[in-house]
Amino acid sequence: MDDRSPSPARVLVVDDDAACGRTVSNLLSRLGAKVVETAISAEEAVERLNASSFDLICCDLNMPGRDGVETMRLFAERKVKCPILIVSGADIKILKAAQELGKSRGLLVSGLLEKPFGLEEMRATLARMATLATPRSRRPVPNVSADELARAIEGNQLLLHYQPQLNLHSGVLESAEALVRWQHPERGFMPPDAFISLAESSGLIAPLTDWVVQEAIQQCASWQRGGLDICVSVNLSAQTLRELDLPDRITEVTRRAGLGPERITLEITESKLADDLDSLLDITTRLRLKGFLLAIDDFGTGFSSLTQLRRLPFTELKLDRTFVSGATSDADARSLLESSVQLAKRLRLKTVAEGIETEEEWNLLVWMGVDLGQGYYMARPMPGDKIAPWYSGWQAKVA
Secondary structure, eight states: OOOOOSOOSEEEEEOSOHHHHHHHHHHHHHTTOSEEEEESSHHHHHHHHHHOOOSEEEEESOOSSSOHHHHHHHHHHTTOOSOEEEEESSOHHHHHHHHHHHHHTTOOEEEEEESSOOHHHHHHHHHHHHHHTSOOOOOOOOOOOHHHHHHHHHTTOEEEEEEEEEETTTOOEEEEEEEEEEEETTTEEEOGGGTHHHHHHHTOHHHHHHHHHHHHHHHHHHHHHTTOOOEEEEEEOGGGGGOTTHHHHHHHHHHHHTOOGGGEEEEEEGGGOOSOHHHHHHHHHHHHHTTOEEEEEEETSSSOHHHHHHHSOOOEEEEOHHHHHHTTTOHHHHHHHHHHHHHHHHTTOEEEEOOOOSHHHHHHHHHHTOOEEOSTTTOOOEEGGGHHHHHHHHHHHHO
């Protein structure tokens, strides 16, 4: 039997136990690694990193002197870019905590392996890491000025793409989330990461929000006129939740479009909710009184989720993609996801799962009773006039 499988060519194994280091090295060699070097301390690991480049680092946690957490701190200071596999006999929760710490420091800690392990466990872990090591390409985020953004809002350089939200149990298209983009005349297509923070810091978030709301509502009305009976979701910046006239502005846009407010879901990111509770309660309560729906977005990524669910009149809970993507392989992520779904059911909230990328994730969410889902498994964000043709193709595929 051929033990070889796709494996990093050059690997550094950091483990104070020489025997364990040799065992890991042998397994890696059997799986196709061409060069495997070992280091018994953080200092020796840094020396080897200074002398050569590696495609993977296997790092133990339980080491005398500098432990694995301190070692990864050195890796972060050195700005190590290659994937890191944590290998340890410590409790799995400790391994996960170390992984999160490494990620927060900018390291690509993309694998965990509990001791003792054998060839198949190593093979499976490397295969999972290989899928994470090739993320979707992302263009560098350019630096833009407030003046450029102001001209973009006034000069029709912005556009909306929409990601379908499907009923996970029937496959029926029920809604679409509006996502803003910037088609810069010189810099080209830019994602929201390039300008949303700028809009918030420069006082441009109000006109930007007004533009997005108006465009999304008009698109929803256009879908209705064309026979596509779906709703639309729009993201609101936390800063707009301090503007007491916001409910009136959105109501007027909806009225002019001839659309019912129940067709509009306004998404509020939980981790960025405004600190001014009086204004927040005022605005969200008035939005609900006028018939709009409210979603708490990225649920579980902040520290006040339960408090906000109790205080604010939400109708929908959006499950963060980090829970969804980990639920099929991580017991803790699955437990958190399932608990969130059950909480939403008890609070009579609709649930929407973000970031669905596999059929396995879809099936798990169906089993948990999640209502709607969106993600690349079904469709990437697309222009509004592409939604109807896409949906026709989707219906033919699942029929």
